[in-house]
Amino acid sequence: MSARRMLRWLLAVQALAAAGIALACRYWLGFAPWAALACGLGAVLLVRLAINMNNFVLSSYFASPTPREYRLGPGARLRLLGEEFVSSMLHSSWFMPRASGCRRIHPGSQAIPVLLVHGYGCNSGYWSYLMPRLDAKRISHAGIDLEPVGGAIDDYVPLLECAVNDLCAATGAPRVAIVAHSMGGLVARAWMRVHGSARVARIVTLGTPHHGTALANFGPGANAAQMRRSRGEASDWLRALADSEDAARRALVTSIFSHHDNIVSPQTSSVLPGARNIALGGVGHVALGCNGRVLDTVMAELDALPAVQPALLLVDDDAFMLELLRDSVAGQGWRVLTASSGTEALALLAHEPVAAIVSDHLMPGMSGAELLAEARRLAPASFRILLSGAPDDAAIAAALANGDADRFLPKPWRAEALLALLREAFTTRSTRGV
CATH class of the missing domain: 3.40.50.1820 (Alpha/Beta hydrolase fold, catalytic domain)
Known part of the structure; x- marks a missing residue:
C-alpha cells in the first residue's frame, strides 16, 4: 500500500469518527449544530494531540542526555510540542495525502x-x-x-x-x-x-x-x-x-x-x-x-557544493583526430570525455550525463548518425553535433531533419567554427526543455 492511500483511509476514518461524535452530541445530548460539530472535530484533534504527546513520552524513556546548552524551559517545550503537532497535522492530513x-x-x-x-x-x-x-x-x-x-x-x-x-x-x-x-x-x-x-x-x-x-x-x-x-x-x-x-x-x-x-x-x-x-x-x-x-x-x-561543470563528449574512431578535437576544446571550462566508437560512447552515456556530443559520422560498426539517435533517447537535453567528410550522406540529412543531430560541421573542420558551435550548444542547452 502507498502512503498516500493509507493516509487517505486514515483521514476517512477520522472524518467518520468526528461525524459520529457530532451526531451523538446533536441528537443524544441536544447540542446546537455548531457546538456538536466543534465537539466532533475537537475530539479527533485531541486524540491526534495525545498520540503526538505520547511519542514525546515514549522517547523520553530512551533519550540520550541533553547537553546543557540545548535544555529547554517550559515555554520552549510548549513551542516544541505545538510546532510538532501542527507539522504532523499539516503533513499527514494535507500535504502527503495529496x-x-x-x-x-x-x-x-x-x-x-x-x-x-x-x-x-x-x-x-x-x-x-x-x-x-x-x-x-x-x-x-x-x-x-x-x-x-x-x-x-x-x-x-x-x-x-x-x-x-x-x-x-x-x-x-x-x-x-x-x-x-x-x-x-x-x-x-x-x-x-x-x-x-x-x-x-x-x-x-x-x-x-x-x-x-x-x-x-x-x-x-x-x-x-x-x-x-x-x-x-x-x-x-x-x-x-x-x-x-x-x-x-x-x-x-x-x-x-x-x-x-x-x-x-x-x-x-x-x-x-x-x-x-x-x-x-x-x-x-x-x-x-x-x-x-x-x-x-x-x-x-x-x-556550499561546487557548481556543475558542463561535460562534453567527443567521439571519433581515429585516435589522431580525437586528440586534435580534444586539443581544440581545451581551456574552455568544459569537462571533456572521449570515446573511440559508438559503443564506447553509449557506455559512457549510461552513467556519465553530458551537455554536448561531437561525433564523427563515418565510423565502423555504429555510425555517428546512429549514435546520436540513441544519444537523443538516453540524454535528451544534450546538444548533438555531427562531423563528416561526406556532407552529401543521406543519413546526415535525415539526422538533421528528424532532430537526432542539432548541427553539422564538414571535415576538415576549423577550430574557430567548432568552438562557435559548442558555445552555441551550451547556450542552447541552457534553455532546452527535457
Missing part, C-alpha cells in the same frame, strides 16, 4: 540537482516546505515515493537508483545531492553500498536513526524492524550497513539532528562517526522538514 512523486528541472542551472527522499510512513509531500526554497535558487530537484510503506529498506534501493539516473539525465549533471529525512537517510546509505558514491555530491540526512531507535520496536513493517534499537544495540542490518562504509563515504554525509527528536531515541543515534554532524535543539521529528532553522541549515549545505 502528493505523488515530483520533478522540477531548471534549465541552465549549474547548481547540483537534489533528490528528496522521505522517511517511514511518508511520501514526497513531506518536502512541501523545502521545494519552494530550491525553486527560489533554481536548484533542479525530484522527490520519490518509497513504496510499499512497510517494505525492506534494501528493496527501495532500485527506486533510488532509477531516480538518480533520471535526475542526472534530465539535468546533465554527473552527480546529485540527496536530502533525506529519517529512514530516507538509511535508504541513501544502502544505495551507496550497492552502487557506490561516484554520483554523490552530498547526502544530507535529517533525523536519521543511523544507529537505530527504540521507538521502531513499536512500528510494523520490515523497514521498522531494520531500524530497531534494543538494549543499547542497533539491529544486525544497521551494523552491517555501518561495516560496509569507509571513511571517504562517511565524509560525504551531513547528519542534521535535534536533541529533542520525539521519534529517534536516543537522539544521539543520529550522530554518524566520520560524517559532518550538526546538532540543533527544540525541534521535533516531523518538524525537521519545515522548521526555518533546519531548512536554513540544509540550504547552507547545498550552497
Whole structure:
C-alpha cells in the first residue's frame, strides 16, 4: 500500500469518527449544530494531540542526555510540542495525502540537482516546505515515493537508483545531492553500498536513526524492524550497513539532528562517526522538514557544493583526430570525455550525463548518425553535433531533419567554427526543455 492511500483511509476514518461524535452530541445530548460539530472535530484533534504527546513520552524513556546548552524551559517545550503537532497535522492530513512523486528541472542551472527522499510512513509531500526554497535558487530537484510503506529498506534501493539516473539525465549533471529525512537517510546509505558514491555530491540526512531507535520496536513493517534499537544495540542490518562504509563515504554525509527528536531515541543515534554532524535543539521529528532553522541549515549545505561543470563528449574512431578535437576544446571550462566508437560512447552515456556530443559520422560498426539517435533517447537535453567528410550522406540529412543531430560541421573542420558551435550548444542547452 502507498502512503498516500493509507493516509487517505486514515483521514476517512477520522472524518467518520468526528461525524459520529457530532451526531451523538446533536441528537443524544441536544447540542446546537455548531457546538456538536466543534465537539466532533475537537475530539479527533485531541486524540491526534495525545498520540503526538505520547511519542514525546515514549522517547523520553530512551533519550540520550541533553547537553546543557540545548535544555529547554517550559515555554520552549510548549513551542516544541505545538510546532510538532501542527507539522504532523499539516503533513499527514494535507500535504502527503495529496502528493505523488515530483520533478522540477531548471534549465541552465549549474547548481547540483537534489533528490528528496522521505522517511517511514511518508511520501514526497513531506518536502512541501523545502521545494519552494530550491525553486527560489533554481536548484533542479525530484522527490520519490518509497513504496510499499512497510517494505525492506534494501528493496527501495532500485527506486533510488532509477531516480538518480533520471535526475542526472534530465539535468546533465554527473552527480546529485540527496536530502533525506529519517529512514530516507538509511535508504541513501544502502544505495551507496550497492552502487557506490561516484554520483554523490552530498547526502544530507535529517533525523536519521543511523544507529537505530527504540521507538521502531513499536512500528510494523520490515523497514521498522531494520531500524530497531534494543538494549543499547542497533539491529544486525544497521551494523552491517555501518561495516560496509569507509571513511571517504562517511565524509560525504551531513547528519542534521535535534536533541529533542520525539521519534529517534536516543537522539544521539543520529550522530554518524566520520560524517559532518550538526546538532540543533527544540525541534521535533516531523518538524525537521519545515522548521526555518533546519531548512536554513540544509540550504547552507547545498550552497556550499561546487557548481556543475558542463561535460562534453567527443567521439571519433581515429585516435589522431580525437586528440586534435580534444586539443581544440581545451581551456574552455568544459569537462571533456572521449570515446573511440559508438559503443564506447553509449557506455559512457549510461552513467556519465553530458551537455554536448561531437561525433564523427563515418565510423565502423555504429555510425555517428546512429549514435546520436540513441544519444537523443538516453540524454535528451544534450546538444548533438555531427562531423563528416561526406556532407552529401543521406543519413546526415535525415539526422538533421528528424532532430537526432542539432548541427553539422564538414571535415576538415576549423577550430574557430567548432568552438562557435559548442558555445552555441551550451547556450542552447541552457534553455532546452527535457
